[in-house]
Amino acid sequence: MRFDIISVLPALLDSPFAHSILQRAQKKGIVEIVVHNLREYADNKQKSVDDYPYGGGSGMVMSIPPFAKCIEALKSEREYDEVIFMSPDGVTLNQTIANELSCKGNIIVLCGHYKGIDQRIRDIYVTREISIGDYVLSGGELPAAVLVDAIVRLIPGVLNDETSALSDSFQGELLDAPVYTRPADWKGHKVPAILLSGHESKINEWRHEQAVARTRKRRPDLLGE
Template structure:
């Protein structure tokens, strides 16, 4: 699977993609992650990528030409399944979307800044707009890193235990049950007896009940859905 990320601040993405699961996926050849500097596609000598908004108002808007040039260059090399713009007014990223995206081959991710990007890029190129929450960040790089992490960990061969991702919170539209490890007794705080029983059907029943209860307490909206 290949990700091409277009950013005006590519250095922000160096660390997230150089460690842990994302590093492992790249070393195994399961995922390719390429970050492209938007300024390399600027049309003027100052390498600027933003300008004042038509109609007035505060802030700057990212220009159409650099994005279009970079996207066209990438599309000339291969076909892309999705061109995604990370934006606060997009559809909220959830586990279902991550599952869908983990089945495709090539994705472009656009990282915005300032007051956003020229609407014509969104109209002409973008196939999906995603948000990681109802708040505004300084740019789209961190949301892009969140998206890539959420998707890559689902690709077969990335996690050491391939069943682990299937039991994550939200996979069954419920939050995950509490988890424990050794020691079984820590300063009088004990692991629930059922988890030490070896009775797999009863353990799974307990986990499901705990999952439902945790979801009821913390995210009742998921049960409503």
């Protein structure tokens, strides 16, 4: 799977993509992540990628030509399943979307800045707009990193235990059950006895009950309540 991230501040993505699961996935050759500096596709001497908005108003708008030039260059090299724009007014990212996108091949991700990007880029090139929450950040780089991480960990071979992702919160529309590790008794706070019983079927039943109870308490909307 390949991700091409288009950003005006690519250095913001150096750390997220160089550690932990994302680093491991790239070293294994399972995933390729390439970050493109949008300024390299600007035609003016100043390498500026923004301009004043038509109709007036505050803030600057990211221009069409640099984005179009970069997207067209990438599309000339390979086919892409999605061109995703990280936007606060997009569809909120959830596990179902991450699951779906993990089955794709090549994805372009656009990172906006300033007041946003020219609407025509969204109309012509973007196939999907995704938000990571109902708030505004300074740019699309951090949301892009969140999106890539959520997708990559689902790809077979990335996690050491491939069944781990299947029991994460939101898989099956439930939050995860409580988890424990050693010591079994810490200052009088004990691990539930069922988890020490060795009865796999009973443990699975307990975990499901706990998952439902936690979901009902914290996210009843997931249960349609």
